[in-house]
Amino acid sequence: MIRVWHLTKRFGALTAVDDISFEITAGEIFAFLGPNGAGKTTTVKMLTTILAPTSGTLELDGLNLVDSKSAARRRFGVVFQDPSLDQELTAWENMDLHGVLYGMPRKLRHGRAETLLKSFELWDRKDGQVRQFSGGMKRRLEVARGLMHTPKILFLDEPTLGLDPHSRKQLWTQVSHLNQTEGVTIFLTTHYMEEADRVASRIAVIDRGKIVATGSPRQLREQTQTASLEEAFLALTGPRARDEGPENAAGMGAARIVGR
Amino acid sequence: MRAMYALWLRELKRYWRSKQRIALSLVQPVLYLLVFGFGLAPVYRKAGGGDFLQFLAPGVIAMTVLFSSIGSGVALLFDRQFGFLKETLVAPVPRIQIMLGRTCGAATVAVLQGLLVTAVCLAAGFRPMGAAMSAAALAFVILIAIAFAGLGATLGASMKDMPGYQGVMSLLVLPITLLSGMLFPLENLPVVLATFTNIDPLSYGVDGLRATLTGKTHFGLLLDGAVLLGTAVIFIGLGAWRFAKIEP
Numbered sequence: 370m371i372r373v374w375h376l377t378k379r380f381g382a383l384t385a386v387d388d389i390s391f392e393i394t395a396g397e398i399f400a401f402l403g404p405n406g407a408g409k410t411t412t413v414k415m416l417t418t419i420l421a422p423t424s425g426t427l428e429l430d431g432l433n434l435v436d437s438k439s440a441a442r443r444r445f446g447v448v449f450q451d452p453s454l455d456q457e458l459t460a461w462e463n464m465d466l467h468g469v470l471y472g473m474p475r476k477l478r479h480g481r482a483e484t485l486l487k488s489f490e491l492w493d494r495k496d497g498q499v500r501q502f503s504g505g506m507k508r509r510l511e512v513a514r515g516l517m518h519t520p521k522i523l524f525l526d527e528p529t530l531g532l533d534p535h536s537r538k539q540l541w542t543q544v545s546h547l548n549q550t551e552g553v554t555i556f557l558t559t560h561y562m563e564e565a566d567r568v569a570s571r572i573a574v575i576d577r578g579k580i581v582a583t584g585s586p587r588q589l590r591e592q593t594q595t596a597s598l599e600e601a602f603l604a605l606t607g608p609r610a611r612d613e614g615p616e617n618a619a620g621m622g623a624a625r626i627v628g629r
Numbered sequence: 630m631r632a633m634y635a636l637w638l639r640e641l642k643r644y645w646r647s648k649q650r651i652a653l654s655l656v657q658p659v660l661y662l663l664v665f666g667f668g669l670a671p672v673y674r675k676a677g678g679g680d681f682l683q684f685l686a687p688g689v690i691a692m693t694v695l696f697s698s699i700g701s702g703v704a705l706l707f708d709r710q711f712g713f714l715k716e717t718l719v720a721p722v723p724r725i726q727i728m729l730g731r732t733c734g735a736a737t738v739a740v741l742q743g744l745l746v747t748a749v750c751l752a753a754g755f756r757p758m759g760a761a762m763s764a765a766a767l768a769f770v771i772l773i774a775i776a777f778a779g780l781g782a783t784l785g786a787s788m789k790d791m792p793g794y795q796g797v798m799s800l801l802v803l804p805i806t807l808l809s810g811m812l813f814p815l816e817n818l819p820v821v822l823a824t825f826t827n828i829d830p831l832s833y834g835v836d837g838l839r840a841t842l843t844g845k846t847h848f849g850l851l852l853d854g855a856v857l858l859g860t861a862v863i864f865i866g867l868g869a870w871r872f873a874k875i876e877p
């Protein structure tokens with residue numbers, strides 16, 4: 370479903386993503402983990418056509434993301450790390466506008482919006498302005514909107530950041546359900562290791578722009594001889610805190626472990 | 630086209646829901662009408678200029694449309710800051726359609742603001758010529774709105790932070806307004822000032838409105854329309870070019 374081959378992104382002299390390769394098969398829930406500034410969001414931006422890669426190949430459902438941007442955009446949905454809803458519009462209007470932007474006919478649009486708003490427990494607030502919603506409701510609406518045009522792949526860039534445990538659990542339950550019922554491939558980034566451990570079928574760990582390990586949560590624990598995914602993550606990326614932003618991802622030396 | 634329409638409609642919904650914005654947008658034009666309209670009226674009358682409100686009202690309407698339409702850049706920066714821009718940029722819609730939808734929305738809002746202020750001018754005693762020329766005046770209002778919404782989009786797509794944008798706005802908007810002939814007749818000006826008024830596109834908007842609403846013109850209606858149309862094409866083209874390069 371997704372094929373990333375020797376992908377590199379440089380910002381001037383800084384290398385945010387450094388020659389990474391991985392593949393994701395249809396229906397997988399793939400977690401992309403890494404410390405702050407490791408290159409996760411830059412990778413998501415390239416996979417969602419917001420940023421052009423410096424070099425390398427990106428394929429999504431057989432389409433080259435550089436040459437076939439528009440066709441590829443119809444096949445994925447995305448929930449960004451930062452909010453991207455129109456706060457002045459209602460939940461329904463945000464869903465409907467998204468459907469229009471993706472060329473969905475009116476009848477299909479309205480039916481799909483109703484199904485998703487009900488599924489994400491937002492139907493009774495469909496006519497409420499988004500600025501009056503709680504953080505959890507906004508995130509659920511963002512995920513619902515990302516699924517509006519029935520994408521084959523859903524990118525979730527730290528979707529539960531800042532949410533309370535109840536909202537996080539509710540969101541993952543709904544996402545897992547949609548993965549099973551609609552077969553949507555999920556690509557997610559998160560800092561919550563227990564979430565990745567619970568929902569992801571496979572994980573890649575990126576550090577300083579390079580992928581340092583890939584495998585199932587169990588495989589990563591076994592490889593690092595640790596008891597939890599969090600310990601495995603720390604063993605792979607080191608215990609020191611990192612700064613935010615791609616500008617900090619480069620110039621820190623080469624990755625320590627490649628393709629464990 | 631449906632995407633353009635949806636983005637146009639979004640701007641209108643946002644405007645309609647912000648009653649505070651509608652009310653605040655009337656404050657400055659009303660102040661101009663009251664302070665300048667009534668303050669300078671005796672001097673203007675004594676100098677043989679006639680009714681100053683008849684002279685001032687078209688300028689106040691043009692100023693309102695300018696302020697509102699150039700605000701399309703602020704809306705773009707807000708959407709960039711609060712994330713909605715990304716939602717549109719990853720959609721399978723050509724960027725030119727996104728830019729045009731947004732800009733037409735901002736221009737429509739500016740026209741509505743202009744109509745509101747026209748109503749205030751009428752209430753204050755302004756009397757335009759006739760219905761046919763009022764329709765022509767509406768065409769000028771639309772042209773001013775499109776031209777400066779295009780300029781706003783160009784600036785909004787070129788800048789990343791709000792303070793920088795506001796700095797550029799204050800550097801541009803005040804001279805554009807003051808040099809437009811909104812407050813003073815363009816006849817018999819010193820050469821330097823006349824040169825600046827001649828290169829200010831809003832001068833042609835104010836003059837076009839004055840011609841269609843009161844029958845008095847400096848440049849001539851045809852030149853007014855041609856310059857505004859050309860300005861609109863240039864600014865929309867620049868806006869589209871800058872928007873194509875925008876990164877969220």
